[in-house]
Amino acid sequence: MxxxxxxxxxxxxxxxxxxxxxxxxxxxxxxxxxxxxxxxxxxxxxxxxxNKPQPGRPSDPSGFRRAARFLLMNRTHEVLSFKFDASTGEFFEADEIIDAARAPLSVMSPRGTRASKVALSYWWAHRTIPKARTGIEEKLRELGIADTYDLPFRSLGLSLSDQYWVKPYDSDLRWEDVNFFQNDFAETEAGDWLAEVGLDSPDNTSDGVLSKRWICEDGKRVLLKGGTLLEQEPFNEAIATELHRRLLTSGEYVPYELRQWNDSYVSACPNFLSSTEELIPAYYVNEVRSRDDRANSYRHYVDCCHALGVENIEDALGKMIVCDYLVANADRHWRNFGLVRDVETLEYRPAPLFDSGSSLWCRVPTRELQYTPFVFDTRPFFDDSSRQLRLVDDASWLDCDQLAGFAEWAADFLDENVSMYGRTDFVFEGIQTLVDHVVAVFG
Known part of the structure; x- marks a missing residue:
C-alpha cells in the first residue's frame, strides 16, 4: 500500500x-x-x-564524533590510532603505528616507527572543503559546527579520492558497509552545491575552491564542477579533453563533458580511481626524499617517483607539460597531478591528467585581453612557460598533425557560452600561437 x-x-x-x-x-x-x-x-x-546491513554507519554522527580515540583506516587495513582536537583541528597522540606502509605518504618517520602529528594535521586540512568555497561559512552555521576540519567526521572521513577513513577505536564498522565506491550516498535533487555537506556524503571531503558535487549515475561516481563568474572553466575542461583525445591514449587523461545543471554550466567527469586505489598528490610525493640542492624541482620529483618504483614518469610529465602549454594552463599546482597507488599491492602509476579548467586566460578580465600577450605563467616546475616546455626531452608520442584545426574547434565551442562574447577571437589567436610554437619545437 x-x-x-x-x-x-x-x-x-x-x-x-x-x-x-x-x-x-x-x-x-x-x-x-x-x-x-x-x-x-x-x-x-x-x-x-x-534487513538493513549490520554493522553500518553510526546513526548519530555527533555521538561518533565524541569518541575519545580513533583508528585511521586505509580500506580494510588499520594504519594507526590517534586522538583529534576538535577545537584546533590538530592531531595528537598518534601513537600506535599498525601499518606504516599504508599511511598517508610523507607522514611517517623514515623507519616507520612514528607519525608526524604536524604532517597528519596538514593532510587532514586538505581533506575538507576550504573556507574559500562559496557558501561554506553559511553552511557551517547551519550545521552548528565551528570549522571545516570537523566536516569529514560527518561521513567517517570517507572520500572518493582515496581509501582512508576513520572509526572509533574497537568499533565493528566495516569498509564493505560504509565506503562510497561501492555504497550509494545521500543525493538530493536540490540545486545547492553544498546540499549534501554535513550528511552521509563524499562532498564533506571535496578539496578545492570551485564548487563541486559528487553524484551517482548508472552505478558510476561522477564529479560535477562549476565555474566562476563567466563560467569558462567547464568549457575549458571540455576543450582540454578534446586536446587529450587527439594526442593521448585512453587512461592517460580524465574525460570531461560539458553539462547544464541548476541553470549553470558545469563539467562532469567519472571518478578515475577503482575501489582499491588512492590519488597521491605530487606535493606528498616530493617528501619521499630529501632534495639535493643541485636538483631543480622537476628532477627532484622524478627522483622521488623513481624511489617509489615509477619508471615511466618522465614520459607522463612530458605529456602533461605539452598539453598544459597548448591550453595555457596556469594552475597545474602540486596538488593537481601526482600518482595513483593501489593500497593492496602498494604499486604506483602516474595519475591521468585532470583538472585543466583554469586555462585559456580565463582569469584575465575581458577588457584586458587585448593588452595581454599570448604568454602565461606556468606551474609547477618553472613560471616561464617556454622554459618549462624545454624540460620535455622526448616528444616522440606527439603527433603534430592532430593539432590541425584545434584552435578553430576550441573557439567555436567557446562561442556556445554567451559570456564569451569578445573573448573567443583572442582565445583562437592564443591557442594557434601556442600550437605553432609546439610544432616548431617538436614537429
Whole structure:
C-alpha cells in the first residue's frame, strides 16, 4: 500500500530524505507520485529496515564524533590510532603505528616507527572543503559546527579520492558497509552545491575552491564542477579533453563533458580511481626524499617517483607539460597531478591528467585581453612557460598533425557560452600561437 511519505520512510530506515529519494529512483523501493508527493509501499520500507546491513554507519554522527580515540583506516587495513582536537583541528597522540606502509605518504618517520602529528594535521586540512568555497561559512552555521576540519567526521572521513577513513577505536564498522565506491550516498535533487555537506556524503571531503558535487549515475561516481563568474572553466575542461583525445591514449587523461545543471554550466567527469586505489598528490610525493640542492624541482620529483618504483614518469610529465602549454594552463599546482597507488599491492602509476579548467586566460578580465600577450605563467616546475616546455626531452608520442584545426574547434565551442562574447577571437589567436610554437619545437 502506497501510504508512507518520504519523511516517514527516512525515519523508519534511519537515513536522510535525500537517500530515500535516491533509493526510490534506483527502483529499490516501490513508490508512486501523487500531486507532486512521493508515497512509498510501507511493507517494502519495513522489509528494508528489517534487513538493513549490520554493522553500518553510526546513526548519530555527533555521538561518533565524541569518541575519545580513533583508528585511521586505509580500506580494510588499520594504519594507526590517534586522538583529534576538535577545537584546533590538530592531531595528537598518534601513537600506535599498525601499518606504516599504508599511511598517508610523507607522514611517517623514515623507519616507520612514528607519525608526524604536524604532517597528519596538514593532510587532514586538505581533506575538507576550504573556507574559500562559496557558501561554506553559511553552511557551517547551519550545521552548528565551528570549522571545516570537523566536516569529514560527518561521513567517517570517507572520500572518493582515496581509501582512508576513520572509526572509533574497537568499533565493528566495516569498509564493505560504509565506503562510497561501492555504497550509494545521500543525493538530493536540490540545486545547492553544498546540499549534501554535513550528511552521509563524499562532498564533506571535496578539496578545492570551485564548487563541486559528487553524484551517482548508472552505478558510476561522477564529479560535477562549476565555474566562476563567466563560467569558462567547464568549457575549458571540455576543450582540454578534446586536446587529450587527439594526442593521448585512453587512461592517460580524465574525460570531461560539458553539462547544464541548476541553470549553470558545469563539467562532469567519472571518478578515475577503482575501489582499491588512492590519488597521491605530487606535493606528498616530493617528501619521499630529501632534495639535493643541485636538483631543480622537476628532477627532484622524478627522483622521488623513481624511489617509489615509477619508471615511466618522465614520459607522463612530458605529456602533461605539452598539453598544459597548448591550453595555457596556469594552475597545474602540486596538488593537481601526482600518482595513483593501489593500497593492496602498494604499486604506483602516474595519475591521468585532470583538472585543466583554469586555462585559456580565463582569469584575465575581458577588457584586458587585448593588452595581454599570448604568454602565461606556468606551474609547477618553472613560471616561464617556454622554459618549462624545454624540460620535455622526448616528444616522440606527439603527433603534430592532430593539432590541425584545434584552435578553430576550441573557439567555436567557446562561442556556445554567451559570456564569451569578445573573448573567443583572442582565445583562437592564443591557442594557434601556442600550437605553432609546439610544432616548431617538436614537429
Amino acid at each position: 502506497f501510504d508512507t511519505t518520504v519523511h516517514e520512510a527516512s525515519t523508519l530506515l534511519g537515513v536522510s530524505v535525500g537517500r530515500v529519494h535516491q533509493i526510490i529512483k534506483s527502483g529499490q523501493l516501490p513508490a508512486e507520485q501523487l500531486a507532486g508527493i512521493w508515497l512509498i509501499d510501507r511493507n517494502s520500507v519495513l522489509a528494508r529496515a528489517a
